[in-house]
Amino acid sequence: MIAAGIDLGGTKIEAQVFDADWNCAEKQRSATPQTYAGLLTAVAAQVSWIEKSYPGLPIGVGAAGLIAPRTGLALTANLPASGKPFPKDLARACGRAITYLNDCRAFALSEAIFGAGRPFRTMVGIVFGTGNGGGVVVDGQLLSPSLGVSGEFGHIYAPAHLVKAYDLPIIQCGCGRMGCIETLVSGQGMSRLAQALTGRSVPPAEIATQRHNDPQMEKVWKVWCEIVAEQFLAFDYILNPDVIVLGGGLSNISGICNDLSAALQNAQFKDFPIPKLLLAQGGDVSGVRGAAYAAWQEAQNG
Numbered sequence: 001m002i003a004a005g006i007d008l009g010g011t012k013i014e015a016q017v018f019d020a021d022w023n024c025a026e027k028q029r030s031a032t033p034q035t036y037a038g039l040l041t042a043v044a045a046q047v048s049w050i051e052k053s054y055p056g057l058p059i060g061v062g063a064a065g066l067i068a069p070r071t072g073l074a075l076t077a078n079l080p081a082s083g084k085p086f087p088k089d090l091a092r093a094c095g096r097a098i099t100y101l102n103d104c105r106a107f108a109l110s111e112a113i114f115g116a117g118r119p120f121r122t123m124v125g126i127v128f129g130t131g132n133g134g135g136v137v138v139d140g141q142l143l144s145p146s147l148g149v150s151g152e153f154g155h156i157y158a159p160a161h162l163v164k165a166y167d168l169p170i171i172q173c174g175c176g177r178m179g180c181i182e183t184l185v186s187g188q189g190m191s192r193l194a195q196a197l198t199g200r201s202v203p204p205a206e207i208a209t210q211r212h213n214d215p216q217m218e219k220v221w222k223v224w225c226e227i228v229a230e231q232f233l234a235f236d237y238i239l240n241p242d243v244i245v246l247g248g249g250l251s252n253i254s255g256i257c258n259d260l261s262a263a264l265q266n267a268q269f270k271d272f273p274i275p276k277l278l279l280a281q282g283g284d285v286s287g288v289r290g291a292a293y294a295a296w297q298e299a300q301n302g
């Protein structure tokens with residue numbers, strides 16, 4: 001076995017052990033407890049399950065949220081760990097060192113090494129789901145530090161000209177800032193767009209299927225694509241990535257890469273190319289494998 005990853009989400013904790021070819025050899029899943037003490041115990045139980053068969057194996061935990069560098073305290077909406085020194089307490093509860101990284105960074109790393117980003121040098125991975133975040137990988141190295149803010153794409157401001165043109169709401173984001181793009185492009189954000197544009201709050205799955213026969217839903221989808229295109233254009237102007245890899249629940253919407261590519265090309269300078277848009281290949285396991293890979297990388301680097 002080469003390494004193990006643990007994906008720590010709001011509802012479940014999934015541990016996977018990877019063999020030398022990076023295929024999942026064993027896995028175990030448990031529910032995410034809703035108390036901090038319970039959370040530490042549950043992750044420690046997964047770690048000791050791995051340790052029992054493979055002592056000393058590099059283990060990476062990918063978790064939602066950020067760790068403030070000055071204090072070591074977690075900032076997370078999906079886990080009962082906000083304001084706690086989570087990575088430190090976790091290492092103590094597990095009785096060993098654990099590689100800890102943001103789950104969106106883990107997703108990006110996994111797609112760059114094992115998934116859709118593999119043939120490319122410069123990649124942005126981005127998740128559209130409950131939240132909106134990702135990471136940047138260049139030459140197989142996560143450029144976004146695993147605990148840093150680079151990759152917090154959802155908390156960049158929404159494009160002003162579109163907010164004005166469509167009279168969209170400027171609301172407070174879960175992060176505390178005003179008017180973050182995540183408030184319009186996450187799953188909930190897409191429903192918020194529907195509310196603003198049509199007066200009806202419609203779940204994303206319905207917008208996706210109804211957009212072919214309901215002109216109102218077609219408009220919601222079009223505006224969502226226009227807003228996301230501006231976000232991707234920002235990636236292009238800062239980094240000029242070869243590829244942008246999409247993950248998360250909304251990436252399952254059929255035709256999403258085509259529609260976003262068209263919107264992106266439309267927003268781009270005339271006659272200039274756009275980055276390739278591809279769907280993630282790793283599915284649900286992408287983040288787990290990315291966390292395991294980050295732990296393995298750390299072990300290699302000593």
Ligand SMILES: [Zn+2]
Binds near residue numbers: 154174176180
């Ligand atoms: Zn925000």
